[in-house]
Amino acid sequence: MRIGIIGLPASGKSTVYQLLTHGQPSHQVGQLGEASIAVVKVPDPRLERLALMFNPKKVTPASVELADFAPLVKESGKPASPGGQLLPQMRQSTALLMVVRAFQDERVPHIEGRVDPVKDAASLWTELVLADLDVVEKRIARIEEAMRKGKKGESHQELALLKRCYAALQEEQPLRGMSLTAEEERLLRGFQFLTAKPSLLVVNTDEGAGGELGSLAPIPALGASQPASMAISAKLELELADLPPDEASAFCAELGVGASAAPRLRQACYDLLGVMTFFTVGSDEVRAWTIPLHATALQAAGAIHSDLAQGFIRAEVVAYEALIRCGSLAATRHDGSLRLEGKDYLVADGDIMNIRFNI
Missing domain, CATH: 3.10.20.30 (Beta-grasp domain)
Known part of the structure; x- marks a missing residue:
């Protein structure tokens, strides 16, 4: 299970990655547009309670893999573009965290000169749509060419399904919003479409925003297929993570932002994967296991x-x-x-x- 973290330049997505992987090692993969990848232990108070009860030799938490991809830029969704090498890596993700910027910082200029999280979210979706549209167009062309040559084995069902996907993507609608049968889901599984993946929109706010979405509006093109969203000040949360609990609470009170939002983000990531936890217990090991809902x-x-x-x-x-x-x-x-x-x-x-x- 891998959660891919994506965003435009200067969105703070790498700060979100550092927050979620805090204190855990990561490694680099790839050459151009390389990603940072870490296997992160999932905090679970239930596991800690069970460990106290059974006093095992070993305690093993559940884990999830996080990947911080290079920033997306305009036309990254096209394989021939400079950012096109990101696409094969991104498609290996089970779910996507899309980080958009809502914080002001003159030292870190926005790529387009003005902070607009709604526009940035729409830009991210456009790149994902373009990437999926490229895959659909090429596959449709191959099937139709094979049928013209009389080759057997090409699926009329797959062709019809891909044309439905093409129509949805032309309207900039994510494929996860399509109504599919179990057989249709099987036919599409191998494509690893980006817009079919579960997604969470993370709005990276100013330090004093207190995790409020504020004026973030829906993305008009997505209609009813809006991704789930939450707000977090990644910079503030990273600072809080370095403090002892009592000092972190005092700092939050001083800023008037309430409790840390990092636990909510971690839980949201886990929920995004559509999984749950069961436990095995004993004197040798207490362990958390991850399985689908x-x-x-x-x-x-x-x-x-x-x-x-x-x-x-x-x-x-x-x-x-x-x-x-x-x-x-x-x-x-x-x-x-x-x-x-x-x-x-x-x-x-x-x-x-x-x-x-x-x-």
Whole structure:
């Protein structure tokens, strides 16, 4: 799972990346337009509480990969442009954080001379649309050429679907807003369209804005397909992250901005991926595992190890809240909170699971 962070020059997207990866190492990939990539541990108070309860030898949090891409500029969405080398890397992202600038700083001039987050957001979407439109046009042309030559194996269904995509993109509508069947989703999966990815618009505000969106207006071209959005002062949050908790609280009070917004941003990133967390516990290790929302017990077993999925018998399951209330696994067995579930059980966020299986 990778979240790609994109934005125009001087948007503060790299500051957002530093905030989310604070204190964790990153590495560079690529030559031109290289990206910084880091695997980030996902903070979870539930994991900390479970670690105190079981006192394991090892505690393993869930993790997510973050990629900070080089700034997008005009016509980056065209593969032949100087920024075109970004596109293959960006398409490998599971979701996108789109950072737009709403802060004023004379020392950091805006690329177009005036701070306008709505216009910048629209510019970002235009580049993503152009990138997807290029892919759709080329694939349609290849299919139609093959059909003219009488080649077999070309899909009329795929052609019709791509023409629907083309029409949507011509209207600057993101593909994630299209109504698709399961088969149509399968046909499009390999294209890794940028406008089909879950997206979060991060408005990078002034330090005293207190995480308020203020006058940010909808992007007219996107209509009902507006991405979710949140405001954060990345520079302020990065400063707060370097302070002890009591000093950070005092600093926030002095500025009148309330509590840090960084935890909300981290949770929003996790939510963007459409995943949830379950736990395994014991004296050797307490671990958080990431699985898709609505995953089954069999899928959870497979996330731990393929052998557990192949030999699956039953899953012992107890809700996190029930375990905390009872104080031990033995107590959850006594009061009936610990139960046995089959392979089709839909895992709930926070479940503690033990997989019974045959070797």
